[in-house]
Amino acid sequence: MATIDFWYSIGSTYSYLTVKRLPSVAQAAGITFRWRPFNVRHVMVAQNNIPFKDKPEKTAHMWRDIERRAARYGLNPSIPAPYPLPGLVLANQVAILGAEEGWGEAYTRATYSRWFEAGHPAGEEPNLSGSLIEIGQDPLRVLEAARSARVVEALSIATREAMEIGVFGSPTFVVDGELFWGDDRLQDAIDWSRAGKLA
């Protein structure tokens, strides 16, 4: 079965669409997606690529665009969600621990639902503990481990790997060395994995 790397940061707005629709898309396409959390804020600051700050027109379009596209996918977010996320780094430290332990995808989906649908920012309480309890994880254990030097370093390593292969934003799909940036490029990435070109 083909595998596509799905690089993402909790904190990215458009990644909401991908996180929520990816299970059904993956099943329909018969493709495995490898969920790869990284720190997109670190990458964007390093590359001076600040997409929305102090850009009200572009930001307004982003929210409306997500709202329109969410409806297409049967999603019902409360727009705009709180943004940006003060807890972005911790949110992704938890995600990378979850990726190691096998519950990263479930946590990511739970935390995005609480952020975009209930209005509770990811990476802080009550979202963190609520999401972890919902997926059967102990918040005390997970949050202590997620703050450990080892997990902090694991997120840094993943972020360096992302930058080395050219990832500059979230979500990014990587297949056969080709980068596809944006939820709106998910189908292009699937096309590429099947035929080496867009259908």
Added chain:
Amino acid sequence: MATIDFWYSIGSTYSYLTVKRLPSVAQAAGITFRWRPFNVRHVMVAQNNIPFKDKPEKTAHMWRDIERRAARYGLNPSIPAPYPLPGLVLANQVAILGAEEGWGEAYTRATYSRWFEAGHPAGEEPNLSGSLIEIGQDPLRVLEAARSARVVEALSIATREAMEIGVFGSPTFVVDGELFWGDDRLQDAIDWSRAGKLA
């Protein structure tokens, strides 16, 4: 027949895809597109929205993304095209004169073909005169008129109108007060014009 406003600037890279495929898309959809040139550089500088300058990773993805998508549409550009365009403003002064006189769409397509397929930057020679002769216009007359105070002002007025309705990039499709930014949102705009939602 439904009408969608197609706001664009010659100088935008992704607009190449739209300019080249719009005739067949419009015919298939039964929709009229009103071609509206404006000065996207003025808008981006005013809004501190500089998408590619000093961003090599994002720029590399942009060219590869255009190349992959061009192939999907049966186009064969020479990537990367010369960028940015020193003659952006004059290129769009000619376009707005052409829009008044009925040859704006033909000129825009001709100048994009020479820019992206032959590697001759739009808004300067030999692209300007070659494109105008190709579509049956007299370069001497057109270039003198395009540089006149009246046409300079016409482009400014169009650019102000674009900004007033929230346009921040090219291409942008506007239908029933909804903005859709990007060649990749063309189908969303068509969906909206038909049903007030995305299909």
